[in-house]
Amino acid sequence: MIALLPMYLLCDGPADLRCDCPSVFELSYSERHPRPARVLMYESNASPGPAFVRATARILHRLVAQARQVIEACSRTGAQGCPSCVQSSRCTELNEVTSKRDALWVARALEQWSREYPLPQ
Numbered sequence: 001m002i003a004l005l006p007m008y009l010l011c012d013g014p015a016d017l018r019c020d021c022p023s024v025f026e027l028s029y030s031e032r033h034p035r036p037a038r039v040l041m042y043e044s045n046a047s048p049g050p051a052f053v054r055a056t057a058r059i060l061h062r063l064v065a066q067a068r069q070v071i072e073a074c075s076r077t078g079a080q081g082c083p084s085c086v087q088s089s090r091c092t093e094l095n096e097v098t099s100k101r102d103a104l105w106v107a108r109a110l111e112q113w114s115r116e117y118p119l120p121q
């Protein structure tokens, strides 16, 4: 979704927004601090700025629909996905925990949720 964001907002998606995933390289830390299932996007710049997260929330329904379409259209069969669908060259965990199947589930769930519960204007 972050890679698709520049199609909707004037930003450098991977530079302006980040995601968070469990580290397979710090298993002891992950075991001490279990994380709930979640989708987390945050701005890489902590100073008051263009508020990309807020702007992203307003177009979330279109963004997740396009992300779902990209994943569904990818013909590669690897379980972890590929750079064309779910992997990121900026992933600090080297895409070790990406999952094409799970990403598709998340995109479909978010698409349905954002349709049923749109943000108030």
Ligand SMILES: [Zn+2]
Residues within 6 Å of the ligand: 074, 075, 076, 081, 082, 083, 084, 085, 086
């Ligand atoms: Zn792919």
